[in-house]
Amino acid sequence: MKLGLVIDLDTCVGCHACATACKQWNTSGTIGPLSDQNPYGKNPIGSWLNRIRTYEVKEPSADPKLSKADQRLPSDNQESSCGSQQFDLYALATKGESTLSFAGINSATGAPASKTVHMPMSCMQCEDADCVTVCPTGASYKRAEDGIVLIDQDKCMGCNLCSWACPYGARELDEEQGVMKKCTLCVDRIYDEKLPESERQPACVLSCPTSSRVFGDFDDPSSDVSRLTIERGGKGLMPELGYKPTNRYLPPRETAQVPAMAKTKQPALSKLKKWANRVIAR
């Protein structure tokens, strides 16, 4: 088994319900508590296993100054900037497999295609998890049976090296207990046979109001997560580092362009009605 999450960037609305549900469940779960320092003070800080960040994603040619800064952006994309208003978000990764792209927001004024993307991030349950190999105490481990990366809270010495080895910022030190905390994929929920089967899912998945998070087994080709990954061109983050993250992110869908509303001519009768209403109201 290769358990993990699929996160749909098209439907995530950035409500932080997954993060709060995660905190609520896990603070009293097997790795709890997840302590907070100065929670009602000026500079509150605490351990969270799930963080949501919001990005603006837009066509590279829209701002020549910004495009110049990033040399890796292909220049041939610039030609299509005004015409088709399309750009392949995940084209590099899905080349040959999928041609998923989304049409940028069309605008009569020729404004750049851009989109606000909310990106929830938790542990990617990497196949080559360096956080496990760098751990000197053996507190960090990856389960052979389902691929979940866990921390034995009784063995951790709080050296922070695993958090340095993680490119995704998935590990946070609990300052009160002095041990590292990370997403457990709600290992204390998903196998709990006392729960109804529909609830044997991570807290973040259950709480998501737009069903942007899907939990399942990537080794099973018929599972929802495998199907969605193939259908929508799901992608792992920072593949160049070679961690082989399990979690997949689905790019925003190609959406129908919304035509600009033209001013319609009002028939004489409705004009009369409006006038009558105004007069009567007086």
Add this chain to the structure above:
Amino acid sequence: MKPAFSVLFFTVTSGIGYGLLMWLVAMQLISGQVGELQNFLMVGFIGLTLATLGLLSSTLHLANPKNAWRAFSRFRTSWLSREGVFSLLYYPVILIYAYVLYANGGELTLVLKVIGAVSLLIALATVICTGMIYASLKPIRQWHNPLVTPLYLLFSVTSGALAYTMLSLALEASLSPLATSAFVILLFISLLMKIIYFKSIGKPEGSTIGSATGFTQAQVRLLDAGHNADTFLTKEFVFDAGAMKLLRLRWLMIILLFIVPLLLVVATYMFDVAPAVYFAMVSLYFGLFIERWLFFAEARHVVRLYHGDQRA
């Protein structure tokens, strides 16, 4: 990365300690002579104290030190664990070497030479492990660099050579020409390597905000980090010293770590100004501290991409 004083002190001080002990044993193995036993014990004690102080300071940054003893258990995968094992293994070997040497009145037997050579290898391995802890971290490209481990080793051996020179001048009132000339040569090599290192980390490469978010063909900009106070991640990984300050510190490092010690050691050697070598050691020590501070301050973890950096 945020430079933590305990880690800076640890890597610099134990580096000097192991370097000094390596020179002490190596000089005896090379020359086949032990010299004054009293002096050998004195220098050995200083070296071992420095190494131990460094190692103890490294446990200060642990959030849960009561589990530190478990750190020896993952020798097969973790460089931190390997460093712990080698540093602990060093004590019995060097103590047996010192004891046997003392017991047969300073005669270097074959067995003793083997023990000495083993102690040398373990000291080398310990310093290499320290470097590899950093060099093995892929999310930090300024550390995941082939020059990082050689530099750690070079700085340890170089500072050890100066410490050996200084102590032999203090205890025996004579400079060892071998250690002194080795120091000068090693200093030049480390300067050259450090400059190549600065060049190689200056090139923009590696992960970008595009590869971090998956939007490789679009322009990505952070709108909201999702929190309005610090988090563990921003506190641990987001550290900005300012380009101007970094540049000034690079120059200060080159002056204190390379130029001043070189001039002072040459002055000691050529014009017989003995106190100069002490000042050379002080200057080198501060220079190494700045070097280590910069090593952290200039390292940019890829998690920063999720917090708005455009590239690593």
